[in-house]
Structures are given as structure tokens and as C-alpha cells.
Amino acid sequence: MNPKYLDLLAQKYDSEEKVVTEIINLEAILNLPKGTEHFVSDLHGEYQAFQHVLRNGSGNVKEKIKDLFQDVLTEKEMNEFATLIYYPEEKLQLVKNTFISDQEVNQWYIVIIYRMIKLISYASSKYTRSKLRKALPNQFVYIIEELLYKADDSNNKEQYYTKIVQQIISLGQAEKLITGLAYTTQRLVVDHLHVVGDIYDRGPEPDKIMETLINYHSVDIQWGNHDVLWLGAFAGSKVCLANIIRICARYDNLDIIEDVYGINLRPLLNLAEKYYNDNPAFRPKAHSDKKLTDHERLQITKIHQAISMIQFKLEMPIIKRRPNFNMAERLLLEKIDYDKNEITINGKTYQLENSCFATVNPEQPDQLLEEEAQVIERLLFSVQHSEKLARHMNFLMKKGSLYLRYNGNLLIHGCIPLDEEGNMEKMVIENTTYAGRELLDKFEHYLRHAFAHPEKTDDLATDMVWYLWTGEYSSLFGKRAMTTFERYFIKEKETHKEKKNPYYHLRENEDLCRRILEEFDLNPEQGHIINGHTPVKEIEGENPIKANGKMLVIDGGFSKAYQSTTGIAGYTLLYNSYGMQLVAHKQFNSKQDVLCNGTDVLSVKRLVDKELERKKVIETNVGEELLQEISILNSLREYRYMK
């Protein structure tokens, strides 16, 4: 080991005792049970539902409460207590209103603080004291440690405990403490969060999800196709940008663009007002909680058409300059007979309906009007100068990757593109052929390059980000083509179908899943593939646990728009030291409902894997890092203190 490096390290560990203490500490951590991993996917802007699973740890909080209190508390009391842990501020208000004297309230504080301390002591039993300390509310660390450690060791326990708590109450700190303890509990039940893609699009509050993730104690993200669409827009891809605005218009979420990220839509609106009218195919989808006036609806309908047409035009030059994308069949504006208002696809001619081609020059359909070109230029400028968007996109890059190997599992939003025989599909990029893991690494390389060069808008890297959104061999998309155009303009449903990559039926096969795990250098005996992206239709009897448990698909439809097709409200996955459990969420009761009625009956657990022996930190990714640290510390000890 480089002596310079060791000298530097010696500044931190400036005595043998310090080195030895750290080694002992790390060795001890290695032998603790592994922390709980929590997997979610396809959040699609559904912040409220996401908050709820995060706060209840996919049922983990409730489970711990049951373990401790089921013999002493009623079901109702346990529910009330759980609600207090999830939403402490609101629940405190509600409970206080039910009391008639301060004395009663104070009595309640004492009982509750006692229960919370007990719960935290239990939930933190597999962590070191130092880790627990980090999870405690700053201003109360000392007091809570007193309560945690001293409270159970002597006969004076009761008295000592009561004294401290009474002090807290008389100093007016009880509610702050309770709130802090609730958040500590939430934090302790989940050690690490994986978001397996698709934070953005369809739902109303992706920005709030991003803020939550930014403040979360430990998280990684596997990008979904919708996330790379946003990354692409920020990285300079105009066609990605047109797509994100189109989707926001379609789902009546333009305020995300305008109000949340501060992007000026005025120029686009002016263009839309000039060329478009009402059009049933482009009316925004209705929100359950937001009513539009006729005027607003009409405006959005016009914007939706304006940006869709810009998108269709922008796709064409990319398709032409990138023959290896194999997308020539998507040059749809060239396949239209503008006089007859018909289109010929795969030799079959269809009547077009709801068409809105006022800005299209039939001779050169990919040409943007000068006004359109200006609009998209200005939008791009505005997007790339949004401070908030920059913060969110930078975080997405920092914590994100196309796939992740973590504790033996392979996490990936979409798929590994395969042919019908189960071979990895090949793609030629810049005269080199890639497949499987190498192809994915190449994709990620281009995405990072595009992101690092936002000023380039037409280079291969930037085009590649769009390919990740919609290309046939994109590991995030996994379909032959995206039939957006057909769904707007052609009645015949056969044209709307998006043919899925064979991966989606082959992944039922255990051998294939094992082969994929091997391709990623993972042990097929122990690993699992964890996917999001395609909603599992429980309603039709589809099982999220496939290939004899090797494949887990956790897109169950957080997205409200998709819940009627899945029949549930989302899956999440928990992986603790005892094994893996899939949690099916029946419904996300509104926060109000949970608060007032304690209705939180939301999860049905299914065992995926049970460990024969409790898994320890030493067997995890973190454990590997700790082992390296120990080895470095040992080198330091020899070099510095044993000569």
C-alpha cells in the first residue's frame, strides 16, 4: 500500500488505540444482521402513495408494533399508534383534541413516549449504537440515549424514566420529542431504499418524490424510461423535451413544467393558439381532484397538439441519421396522403381521424416551421436554466444507473433485450457490436456523456438517450416500437399494439433468468432479477413472482392511471436478514382516512425466499467495503505502529 496514503490516513488515526478501536468496531458490524432493503418502482409522480409506503416501511412499522404490543394493546390501539408513527404532526393534533384537560394530555404523552422508546429499542437492535445515534433527532440525542440505555437496568427504572419524561413535558418539549421519535422509527425500519425506475410522468408530483429521495438517508435509483426522458431533455435532446411536455399536457400536469420547474410555456401557447383548435384525441385526461374550466381544457388541448406535432417532426431527422436505430418504419409523417387524410402502414391503408397537420408541409414533413423551431429552442433554454430541475437531474445522475448489482441481485427497470431463442440481442454502435451487459454499459456511457455535454443537441450520445426511451433494443423500453402517433390518429386498435421483446415471456423461465444473472457476474443460486416497468395484472391472475422465484416484477401500479388494469395499488419488496418478501398493496387509503380511521390494512405479504441462516452484514455489498476498510486499517497498523 502506498505509504503516502497511509501517512494521510494516520492523520485521522493518530494512535494505535484509534486504529484498533475502529477495526474492532468494523468487525462487530460485519457480524450484525444485514439491514433491511426496501424496493419500490414505477412511482410515476404519485407522491402521496409513495410517502405512505415509505412512512410505514411497507408494513414493517406495523409488524414491529405487533411483535411488541399485541398482547397488551387492542387492534385499534395498535393502529392508532402506527398512525402516530407515520404522520406524527397531524396525529398529535387529532389526539389532543380528544382530551379535556392538560393532565390527561400529559398522561398520554408519558405512555406514548414510553412505547416509542420501546419500539425504537427493538427496531434498532440490529444496529450499532453509533448508527442509531445518527438516526436520532439531533436536539434530543442525549435524552433519548438516557431513556434507551439507562431505563432498563436498575430498580429505579420507573422513577428515573418518569422523572426525565416529566421534565420534557414541563419544558414543553413533548410533541417535538414524539415527532422526532416517530421519524427515527421510520428511518430505522428501512436501512436502504432502491427505486427501480420511473419516478417521472403521469402523476402530479414527481418533484416532491425527488425532494424526498434527496433527503432520504440511503438510496439508489435504477433509471426508468420516463426518467431518462427527463434526463435527455435536460441533456439537450429536443425530442425528449417535446415528449415530456406532451406527456404533461396529456395528463394535465403542465404545472409541473411551468410552476414547479419555472419553464415558460407562453411561446408554445401562442403557437398552439395560432394553429390548433379543439380536438377530442388531445383533450387532457381528467384528474379526480382537479376540475378544469372549458377554457383551460381547450388551451391544454391546443398545446398538446402543438407539442405532439413538434415531437413527430423532430423524430424524423434522428431516424434518418441513425440507421442503426432501425426505426425507418416510424417515419410516419412521410407515409401520409395529406389529400385523402390516409396513412399506409405495413401495406395497409387507414383513415386518419382527429388529424391536426396545419403546420406540416407534405413535401417536407419533417421540417419545423420557423415558429416551431423557435419555440423548442426557447423551451430548451428554459429547461437547461431551471435551477430546480438541474438539482433534481443532477441527483438522478449521481444516485442512478441503468442497472445495479446489489447484494447478489440484479436490479433493472425494463429488460435485457433478447431474441426468441433467448440470446442477447446485438446492436451495432459506431462499428462495434454489443449485447447483454456490454450493451447496457455502452448505453449508460452515452447517457453520461450526453449529460456532461448539454450544449450538444444532435450528437450520437444525445440521440442515444432518445433511443433509450423508445428504441427496440433499449433495456428500458423493451418493445418493438412506441405507437404514440397511431393512438392519437388511427381508430383501428391493431395499430396501437406495442410488441414486447421476447424477454417478457421468456423471463418466466428459470434457466434463462439464471443465465442473465451469470451474464452480470452474479451467483444464479442466490440472486434474483428485480424488474419494474410492466404492470403485473393480478386481476388476470398474473403472478409477480416468476421463474421459480428468480424473477420479481414489482410494478403493480402506483400510477393511478393504471390501477384499473392491475387490480392492486402497487407492489414493494422487502429484503431483510430473514429473507425476501413481496408486499402487495391493496389500496392506498388517503392520508386523511389513515389519520382518522386508522385504516391501513394495505399489505398482503408473500414470501419469496427465506434464508436458512440469518444473513449478516459480512455477506453484503456493504460488508465487502467494510472488509476492505479493515484490511487498509491493518496495513496502517503494521506500517505505523508495529515497526
Ligand SMILES: O=P(O)(O)OC[C@H]1O[C@](O)(COP(=O)(O)O)[C@@H](O)[C@@H]1O
Ligand atoms: O398510457 P399512455 O400515457 O398513453 O402511455 C403509453 C406509453 O407508455 C409506455 O407504456 C411507456 O411507459 P411505461 O414505461 O410506464 O410503460 C409506452 O410503451 C406507451 O406507448
Ligand SMILES: [Mn+2]
Ligand atoms: Mn417504464
